[in-house]
Amino acid sequence: MKQTKTKLPILKYFLISVFLSLPLVLFFCLQLRKPSSVVLPVGKSLPENLIAGEPDLRIRPGYKSYESYIQRQLNKTLNPRLRKIWTTRDWDRKIQVFSRFFADLKRQGLLSNSSRCLCVGARVGQEVEALKRVGVSSSVGMDLVPYPPLVVKGDFHHQPFDDETFDFEFSNVFDHALYPEKFAGEIERTLRPGGVCVLHVAVSRRSDKYSANDLYNVEALVRLFRRSEVVHVRKVDGFGLDTEVAFRKKTGS
CATH class of the missing domain: 1.20.5 (Single alpha-helices involved in coiled-coils or other helix-helix interfaces)
Structure with missing residues (x-):
């Protein structure tokens, strides 16, 4: 008991x-x-727009690591069929279109023959060749896969160049950035004060299946370029991209 x-x-x-x-x-x-849609490697943080809930710039889900993101981009860049198209059928056509874009920027005083230029995400370098054909000889492209002598190897999230290296930077691959704020920050870092950056982006239409983000309003892009001022925003027809945004880096920034 x-x-x-x-x-x-x-x-x-x-x-x-x-x-x-x-x-x-x-x-x-x-x-x-x-569920965890993005598991990042050491030293990487979530894209700011995911944390802040930016409604006009959204990162596409599905990347488990930065390495898986890079591999997906390489799947496009190294695709034998696409590379053959870029270097044959599309070569002259794209150079002609880019030449018209750059010639117009020269007329506006945003680009000159003495400008030191970088084309970000240039793949096989049609943009670089176009710059050379309009008289801008000091030009180079950068992409994950080099294409000598026009394109050197580099990641646009961490450009392999010193601060204030370039007078002019052009890119039509903003939609491929997993970290849009790093993409913009690296352009501003390597651009000299007073230098110009021109981006071709898709706003009113969605980009291709390899895109890492979707942009719904130019204002979201403008907010990323904290050290620059907008020169112009205008409509273009740039191989599926519909809007051109030009920035000038502020002096003293």
Whole structure:
């Protein structure tokens, strides 16, 4: 009889402890079941627009690591069929279109023959060749895969150039940036004060399946270029991209 009375308090305290620990157990179970769309390598943080919930610039889901993102971009850049098209059928056509774009920028005084130029995400370098054909000889392209002598190897999230290297930068691959704020920041870092950046972007239409982000309003792009002022925004017909945005880096920034 005394043994039974001793066991009852122990059982009572055990049941109370189980009851009190249930909420904690449920919390950890729910945390373990939460999906993680982006698991980033050491040293990388989530894109700012995902954290801030920027409604006009959205990162596409599905990248489990930065390496998987890079591999997806390489799948396009190294695609033998696409590379053959870029270097044969599309070569002259794209150079002619880019030459018209750059000649117009020269007329506006945003580009000159003495400008030191970088084409960001140039693939096989049609943009670089176009710059050379309109008289801008000091021009180079940058892409994940080099294409000598027009394109050197580099990641636009971390350009392999010193600060204030270029007078002019052009890109039509903003939609491929997984970290749009790093893309913009690297352009502003490597652009000299007073230098010009021109981007061709898709706003009213969606980009291709290899794009990492979708831009819904030019204002979201403008907010990324914190050290620059807008020169102009205008409509263009640039191989599926519909808007040209020109920035000038502020002096003293």
